[in-house]
Amino acid sequence: MGRNGFVPLAGAGSFPDLAAERSAASSLFHRRVRIDGERHATLVARRRPKDDVVVWTVFLDADLDPDDPLVRRRVEETRHQLSSEIGLSSLTSAPLPPLDS
DSSP states (O other), X not given: OOOOOOOOOTTOTTXXXXXXXXXXXXXXXXXXXXXXXXXXXEEEXXXXXXXXXXXXXXXXXXXXXXXXXXXHHHHHHHHHHHHHHTTGGXXXXXOOOOOBO
């Protein structure tokens, strides 16, 4: 339990299609935003199927420092703006996780 692994699927059938469908069904949006200059972050919001909590994932360009207060502030501002744009204020939202590059 709790370990990642690889299981080859002989005759995968419709499993890949099912996985793609479930992933798409939980996706609310993803948006690439400029942090500064040519550096970007991608914010992804997904609805957790078991309880409808909105879970945020942030992907930073490799040259962005996740500990930089400017980066954290810009990501937080964008998350709040996007939440308002698509009406997430009425849904429960998990806290923004620590940023990783």
